[in-house]
Amino acid sequence: xxxxxxxxxxxxxxxxxxxxxxxxxxxxxxxxxxxxxxxxxxxxxxxxxxxxxxxxxxxxxxxxxxxxxxxxxxxxxxxxxxxxxxxxxxxxxxxxxxxxxxxxxxxxxxxxxxxxxx
Amino acid sequence: xxxxxxxxxxxxxxxxxxxxxxxxxxxxxxxxxxxxxxxxxxxxxxxxxxxxxxxxxxxxxxxxxxxxxxxxxxxxxxxxxxxxxxxxxxxxxxxxxxxxxxxxxxxxx
Numbered sequence: 001x002x003x004x005x006x007x008x009x010x011x012x013x014x015x016x017x018x019x020x021x022x023x024x025x026x027x028x029x030x031x032x033x034x035x036x037x038x039x040x041x042x043x044x045x046x047x048x049x050x051x052x053x054x055x056x057x058x059x060x061x062x063x064x065x066x067x068x069x070x071x072x073x074x075x076x077x078x079x080x081x082x083x084x085x086x087x088x089x090x091x092x093x094x095x096x097x098x099x100x101x102x103x104x105x106x107x108x109x110x111x112x113x114x115x116x117x118x
Numbered sequence: 119x120x121x122x123x124x125x126x127x128x129x130x131x132x133x134x135x136x137x138x139x140x141x142x143x144x145x146x147x148x149x150x151x152x153x154x155x156x157x158x159x160x161x162x163x164x165x166x167x168x169x170x171x172x173x174x175x176x177x178x179x180x181x182x183x184x185x186x187x188x189x190x191x192x193x194x195x196x197x198x199x200x201x202x203x204x205x206x207x208x209x210x211x212x213x214x215x216x217x218x219x220x221x222x223x224x225x226x227x
Binding site: 035042045048056106109110111 | 152160161162163164167205207214215216217218219220
């Protein structure tokens, strides 16, 4: 697609429910990143994919968080048994190659999925 | 110590003024540097890359000081539309871009 698409744009859920957030990166972008941004805070790195592989999952806050990417394209971030502290905007970004390695490999962000856990 | 630190501001300036702010980074091996702009409740968007020799893009000038480990952004002739949060982004030496918490700039009429 022309840009990075994320869905849903807004999600309100009850504590303890599972949620799934979807990211559709720019076509041809091999690298895909998930970040989290709490109100008034900076971006917190969660996980990164190169193709379908996630070399480092250490940014995931707990084992309730998981992510996968299939076909080198769409990625889903799943949060199980949501807690109130999970409330944040979840941002997905993609880059042509490993972000930061060259001027061409810059991150393009989606509009985010705003999660509110009641 | 955080990998990337920014003065949160806010910097409140009148239209036409010049505003400048810095961002410090802790990893001396950092390779690439960027400024992103984030409008309220919007996603970050790339403003400009920062090159070793410094670079300019219209009213925006970015500088890199490797010895002191900081980058700077200067905005000349501020416009109302420049009001935003400016995020400093550093590529340490792995795949994890590090984001600063942002510097808020408010330009008033």
